[in-house]
Amino acid sequence: MQNDEKQIRMLVATWMAATQAGDVDTLLSLMAEDAVFLAPGRPPMRKSEFEAAAKAGRAPxxxxxxxxxxxxxxxxxxxxxxxxxxxVATPADGSPPTELAGHTLTILRKDGGKWLLARDANLLSPVQRQRT
Incomplete structure (x- = not known):
C-alpha cells in the first residue's frame, strides 16, 4: 500500500476517533482552511461554521x-x-438513538506533506429497521 494511502486511512481513523471523543480541535486540524461539507437538504457548511457550531454546543x-x-x-x-x-447517534437527553448509513465522497488535499479533508459530500440517510 502506498504511503499516501496509508496516511489517508490514518486520517479517517483519527477522524472517527476524534468525532467519537468530541475532540473538536483534532477534527479542525484534519481540515483544510477552505473545507466544505455537503449534505442533502442543507446548505454547504464551511470549516468556520463547523467550528462555530461545535464550540457553541451545537455539534452532533x-x-x-x-x-x-x-x-x-x-x-x-x-x-x-x-x-x-x-x-448511530445517541442524544444526551435520553431520546432514542438515530442510525444513519450511506456513502460519502471526500476530496483530500496534501498541504505541507499532510493530507487534509477539503470537500466532503455526505449521503447518509436514516436506517429503517423492520419491526418484528
Missing part, C-alpha cells in the same frame, strides 16, 4: 460508527475517497 450528539473505505485514488497532491459510513 455522541455517536458510534464505522467508516469502510471502498476506494482511494491519489492524483498528485489531490485524492478522492469513497466510503460506506454508518453512524
Amino acid at each position: 450528539p455522541p455517536f458510534d460508527g464505522t467508516s469502510d473505505i471502498e476506494e482511494i485514488k491519489v492524483l498528485g497532491d489531490w485524492a478522492f475517497m469513497r466510503t460506506r459510513l454508518t453512524v
